[in-house]
Amino acid sequence: xWGFFAQGATPADLMAARMQMxxxxxxxxxxxxxxxxxxxxxxxxxxxxxxxxDVHYRLLARRWAxxxxxxxxxxxVSGTILSFExxxxxxxxxxxxxxxxxxxxTMEGIAFFIEAIFLGIYLYAWDRLPPRxxxxxxxxxxxxxxxxxxxVVTANAWMNQPTGFDLAGGRVVAVDPWAAMFNPATPPQxxxxxLAAFMVTGYVMAxxxxxxxxxxxxxxxxxxxxxxxxxxxxxxxPVQIGVGDxxxxxxxxxxxxxxxxxEGVFQTGEGVPLHVGGVVIxxxxxxxxxxxxxxxxxxxxxxNGRIMGLDHVPRDEWPPVNVVHLSFQAMVAIGFALxxxxxxxxxxxxxxxxxxxxxWFYRAAALxxxxxxxxxxxxxxxxxxxxxxxxxxxxxxxADAVNPAPGLVWGFVAVSVIxxxxxxxxxxxxxxxxxDVPVPVAPQERDVEEYPVP
Amino acid sequence: MTLVEIVLAxxxxxxxxxxxxxxxxFGGGFWDLFAGSAxxxxxxxxxxxxxxxxxxxANHVWLIxxxxxxxxxxxxxxxxxxxxxxxxxxxxxxGIIGRGAAFAFRKVSAQLWQQRLFGAVFAxxxxxxxxxxxxxxxxxxxxxxPPGVGQADPMRVWLxxxxxxxxxxxxxxxxxxxxxxxxxxxxxxxxxxxAETFALRARVAGVIVGGLAVAGLLVLxxxxxxxxxxxxxxxxxxxxxxxxxxxxxxxxxxxRRAYLAVRVTAALAVAALLWAWAAGQYPYLLPDTTAAEVxxxxxxxxxxxxxxxxxxxxxxxxMWWLFALFQRDLPARR
Ligand code: HDD
Ligand code: HEM
Ligand code: HEM
Numbered sequence: 035x036w037g038f039f040a041q042g043a044t045p046a047d048l049m050a051a052r053m054q055m056x057x058x059x060x061x062x063x064x065x066x067x068x069x070x071x072x073x074x075x076x077x078x079x080x081x082x083x084x085x086x087x088d089v090h091y092r093l094l095a096r097r098w099a100x101x102x103x104x105x106x107x108x109x110x111v112s113g114t115i116l117s118f119e120x121x122x123x124x125x126x127x128x129x130x131x132x133x134x135x136x137x138x139x140t141m142e143g144i145a146f147f148i149e150a151i152f153l154g155i156y157l158y159a160w161d162r163l164p165p166r167x168x169x170x171x172x173x174x175x176x177x178x179x180x181x182x183x184x185x186v187v188t189a190n191a192w193m194n195q196p197t198g199f200d201l202a203g204g205r206v207v208a209v210d211p212w213a214a215m216f217n218p219a220t221p222p223q224x225x226x227x228x229l230a231a232f233m234v235t236g237y238v239m240a241x242x243x244x245x246x247x248x249x250x251x252x253x254x255x256x257x258x259x260x261x262x263x264x265x266x267x268x269x270x271x272p273v274q275i276g277v278g279d280x281x282x283x284x285x286x287x288x289x290x291x292x293x294x295x296x297e298g299v300f301q302t303g304e305g306v307p308l309h310v311g312g313v314v315i316x317x318x319x320x321x322x323x324x325x326x327x328x329x330x331x332x333x334x335x336x337x338n339g340r341i342m343g344l345d346h347v348p349r350d351e352w353p354p355v356n357v358v359h360l361s362f363q364a365m366v367a368i369g370f371a372l373x374x375x376x377x378x379x380x381x382x383x384x385x386x387x388x389x390x391x392x393x394w395f396y397r398a399a400a401l402x403x404x405x406x407x408x409x410x411x412x413x414x415x416x417x418x419x420x421x422x423x424x425x426x427x428x429x430x431x432x433a434d435a436v437n438p439a440p441g442l443v444w445g446f447v448a449v450s451v452i453x454x455x456x457x458x459x460x461x462x463x464x465x466x467x468x469x470d471v472p473v474p475v476a477p478q479e480r481d482v483e484e485y486p487v488p
Numbered sequence: 489m490t491l492v493e494i495v496l497a498x499x500x501x502x503x504x505x506x507x508x509x510x511x512x513x514f515g516g517g518f519w520d521l522f523a524g525s526a527x528x529x530x531x532x533x534x535x536x537x538x539x540x541x542x543x544x545x546a547n548h549v550w551l552i553x554x555x556x557x558x559x560x561x562x563x564x565x566x567x568x569x570x571x572x573x574x575x576x577x578x579x580x581x582x583g584i585i586g587r588g589a590a591f592a593f594r595k596v597s598a599q600l601w602q603q604r605l606f607g608a609v610f611a612x613x614x615x616x617x618x619x620x621x622x623x624x625x626x627x628x629x630x631x632x633x634p635p636g637v638g639q640a641d642p643m644r645v646w647l648x649x650x651x652x653x654x655x656x657x658x659x660x661x662x663x664x665x666x667x668x669x670x671x672x673x674x675x676x677x678x679x680x681x682x683a684e685t686f687a688l689r690a691r692v693a694g695v696i697v698g699g700l701a702v703a704g705l706l707v708l709x710x711x712x713x714x715x716x717x718x719x720x721x722x723x724x725x726x727x728x729x730x731x732x733x734x735x736x737x738x739x740x741x742x743x744r745r746a747y748l749a750v751r752v753t754a755a756l757a758v759a760a761l762l763w764a765w766a767a768g769q770y771p772y773l774l775p776d777t778t779a780a781e782v783x784x785x786x787x788x789x790x791x792x793x794x795x796x797x798x799x800x801x802x803x804x805x806x807m808w809w810l811f812a813l814f815q816r817d818l819p820a821r822r
Contacts, residue, residue, distance in 0.1 A: 103592060103596065104596060107545065108588070108592070110545055110548060111588035114551065114581065114584050115581040115582075115585060117555050118555070122570050122571070122581075125567035125568075125571035126567070128563060129564045129566065129637060133560055133784035133788045134788075136559060136784065139556045139559075140557070140560060140792050143549065143553045143557075144795070144799035144802070146552055147806075148802065150545035150549050151546045151803075151809075154541075154810055158542035159542070159813055159814075206785070209784070209787055209788050211791045211792075212791065437637070437638055438571070439572075439574045439642050440642070445578050448578065448582065452582050452585060452586075456585060456589055460589070463596060463597070467596060
């Protein structure tokens with residue numbers, strides 16, 4: 035009865051598997067950003083409160099810690115389903131290459147342990163440890179959070195630049211796990227991702243307080259709640275654009291097909307223009323603003339540099355051009371918009387030593403959180419869809435990796451429904467937490483009841 | 489011991505830890521589900537929440553550890569298991585989402601209807617998730633997961649007598665361990681009434697789990713004779729005997745109110761059962777598939793073992809601190 039397995043998954047099943055992976059990764063990555071960057075922001079506030087005795091800092095730290103408890107829980111469970119899905123959806127990939135990318139994941143497992151252990155201590159022992167020791171307990175969380183982002187992105191970098199193994203008759207031999215982990219894509223991708231985590235966390239947290247300030251609550255508590263995360267994100271932004279440029283050069287050199295899709299270049303040529311905006315219709319870039327020689331200049335530092343076009347590879351090795359092109363454009367546009375916002379605040383801080391007062395600034399800041407999340411997702415779509423049709427660049431096709439079991443479509447439906455409910459519940463709970471005045475203690479939260487919150 | 493055996497032992501240790509710690513967290517949800525109405529169950533739920541809160545995420549990581557070790561060290565086995573057991577594993581993953589998220593949500597909710605809603609999701613998914621894991625274990629133990637990608641009938645591979653028996657047993661074990669651990673927690677927090685209740689629950693659960701284990705053996709005898717022989721007269725039998733004895737001793741200790749000691753024997757009973765299964769199946773991971781045949785290459789295993797060795801140096805004291813911190817009574821409250 036199940037003999038048709040051998041024929042492999044139907045195109046609908048393959049599509050469902052890809053959508054499921056994209057949904058669950060795209061969801062996880064947002065909370066993961068908070069897992070990476072929020073402990074540092076919270077500790078900063080707590081430490082300032084400890085040093086200055088300013089109650090506002092301490093209130094902020096308490097409130098952020100409560101949100102962290104929720105975010106880490108959903109981060110952990112949404113990450114767990116990912117590690118299942120690696121096998122549930124892509125057994126052809128994991129059965130062959132699982133060992134090649136296993137080392138960073140093993141390290142990531144250790145980092146998760148450290149994170150979870152010290153998170154338990156940090157959140158629940160607020161009243162059991164003296165302040166200094168309690169603050170020290172946050173440091174392993176920060177280190178492990180950044181490290182786990184590094185580890186998992188090295189695995190993804192390997193999918194873009196597979197190194198460190200040989201193939202013999204369909205089996206991998208001579209694996210060098212360290213070479214696989216430190217592949218050429220690792221440096222730009224990991225740095226770009228970790229900075230993105232700080233931007234997303236900073237701007238999202240700041241936008242919560244920006245909204246409150248627009249509603250007239252401009253007291254010290256709200257100003258500080260805005261200033262701490264915003265400053266961190268604003269300082270990271272220009273660096274991130276530099277790193278993005280590094281990533282783009284890397285792609286130009288090592289994944290020319292992806293670059294061609296990002297820029298909508300169909301014909302190989304010299305002195306290739308840069309396309310800003312535009313969509314591809316019938317194999318042609320339409321409605322784009324063309325900057326002559328722009329792409330050649332940016333990618334090769336030579337206005338007449340040679341750029342490989344999609345015509346260089348067979349049609350069935352093209353990634354979906356529009357998706358990749360538009361996502362890349364969106365990321366870059368948002369990156370520069372955020373740079374503008376950061377510059378605005380920086381200018382006022384430099385000249386007047388205070389926060390901007392214009393409501394327009396806070397309106398823009400209120401959007402910066404959504405914007406940075408869109409940039410994050412767009413960046414991942416660029417990376418992952420731009421790699422198609424390969425799951426392991428140039429080595430294994432996504433279609434050959436997918437689980438041949440029937441009914442993947444139904445799995446996707448079930449996962450989507452659960453994620454929709456999870457999203458609603460998470461947003462609802464976080465909004466409630468943000469609205470509580472000033473730092474309430476839920477009646478059952480006896481663990482931290484006695485922490486002296488003034 | 490060969491490198492492959494060392495890795496296998498590390499993997500099985502992780503799985504055991506997950507069963508003993510993560511399993512008990514699911515069991516906490518089980519008792520939460522049956523704690524009664526909001527008013528009557530308040531004390532029980534509070535105890536469960538208080539005990540699980542700081543540690544469940546760390547306990548949960550044991551699952552990640554086991555999954556990652558499996559795919560790194562025995563990639564084809566990971567691919568075979570996940571592709572063939574696609575349905576129960578997806579359901580278990582969804583259960584994990586419901587359990588963890590709802591637990592965290594309930595903790596920060598202040599209104600009764602929210603606590604009820606999230607509490608129900610937490611408790612319900614705590615009961616079904618171990619069932620699906622147990623069903624997967626039963627499928628593997630009875631040799632129903634063939635090597636290769638997606639070779640099994642996706643329904644029958646987990647809807648069969650051994651899977652059903654193992655699924656129910658897993659739920660029972662989770663509830664039993666939780667009751668044993670919570671008895672001591674209640675006692676330590678000077679809640680004698682609750683401690684008595686949980687001691688009773690532990691005794692009942694212990695007897696039921698013992699019965700389930702015997703029934704499971706009978707199912708194995710008919711449905712998976714090879715594993716049955718390995719457990720009763722083969723290489724798994726000494727460990728199976730340890731499990732039985734530890735289970736009986738636990739009942740006695742519960743009767744004598746040695747609530748700390750019974751934690752050890754109850755855990756031993758469960759751990760010995762898992763290792764009996766492992767010993768009974770070794771060296772085969774899947775039918776006609778020995779560990780050595782499908783293991784990763786030497787450099788990968790070496791790197792993995794070294795990394796885990798270094799990691800253990802950091803993790804062991806950290807974990808100790810976590811558990812010790814919350815097992816200690818609060819310094820001067822109020
Ligand atoms: C806040 C988020 C954010 C912002 C503002 C930017 N990026 Fe980005 N970008 C990401 C977040 C991100 C990301 C989501 O984190 C990605 C996906 C994979 C990765 O390593 O980083 C990414 C990927 C990514 C890639 C693909 C790398 C690959 O496929 O290996 C390129 C070429 C760039 N970025 C370039 C840029 C440029 C030129 C930016 C400047 C304006 C920029 N990014 C801003
Ligand atoms: C968390 C940020 C990430 C996001 C948002 C993301 C996004 C995506 C998207 C959109 C796809 C579907 C591409 C397509 O089929 O057209 C995809 C596929 C995939 N990604 Fe990622 N990705 C992320 C990180 C990672 C990492 C870190 C890994 C592995 C270590 C990974 C592994 C995969 C795999 C195995 C697939 C399926 C095969 C494929 O379609 O190429 N991803 N991801
Ligand atoms: C760029 C992509 C990713 C980043 C930066 C990232 C980062 C993180 C971080 C920082 C955490 C812990 C913090 C928290 O719980 O909120 C986490 C949790 C987790 N992630 Fe991801 N992750 C990424 C993608 C993935 C992928 C592809 C997988 C699996 C294949 C994965 C598996 C997990 C697991 C299992 C957890 C739970 C650990 C626990 O129980 O504490 N993550 N991730």
